[in-house]
Amino acid sequence: TADYTVTTNNGGITVGQYDVVLNLKDSANYKWSDGTETATKTIEFEITKATPTYTAPENLTATYGETLVDVTLPAGWSWKDSNLSVGNAGTNEFTAVFTPQDTTNFEIVEINVSVAVGKTIPSYDIPFDIEATYGDTLADVTLPDGWSWKDSTLSVGNAGTQTFVAVFTPSDTNNYNSVEENITITVAKKEVAEPAVSGSYTYTGSEQTV
Secondary structure: OOOOEEEEEEEOOOEEEEEEEEEEEEOOOOOOOOOOOOOOOEEEEHHHHHOOOOOOOOEEEEEEOEEHHHHOOOEEEEEOOOOOEOOOOOEEEEEEEOOOOOOEEOEEEEEEEEEEEEEOOOOOOOOEEEEEEEEHHHHHHOOOOOOOEEEOOOOHHHHHHHHEEEEEEEOOOOOOOOOEEEEEEEEOOOOOOOOOOOOOOOOOOOOOOO
């Protein structure tokens, strides 16, 4: 400028500490604005890391029982603790870390990210050796704990092997889905009581009551 010259320029454009040495052209009549009257002045400054531009991950999904390792993040992102469980079914928040390509000049960023956790399929054993008798309805056919008939009013049908839909309802319905399975029933013939005949009868030529 008209009032001073730059004698040394140790400035820069990347993160770091720098200094610039200035010298008054006319120190007899001018001084620095901070009151310093020496002709030479050193200006020190620092360039700090900037916050990078990023797009927060969205529409992340997981299933109950998984950990964050199972949840994929976009390029540049990672979980702060990938060993954490995704938690119960619902919407849960976890800390994700964005690492820019240029970590010399840009900060690493941590934000909370939402994960939609869905229910999972429970473990179960399909009922077998289920029996009924012709004329029964499914309400007459007992299933193991946790199982019920989808429509218990249905007839078990004709004698033989019949198939009907049963529903398994887990004890934890907040995190597990109910399951429908086809169940086979062996339907037995229904017994008919034969009339009891006792005593002896003498021929009369007419019908007799036994």
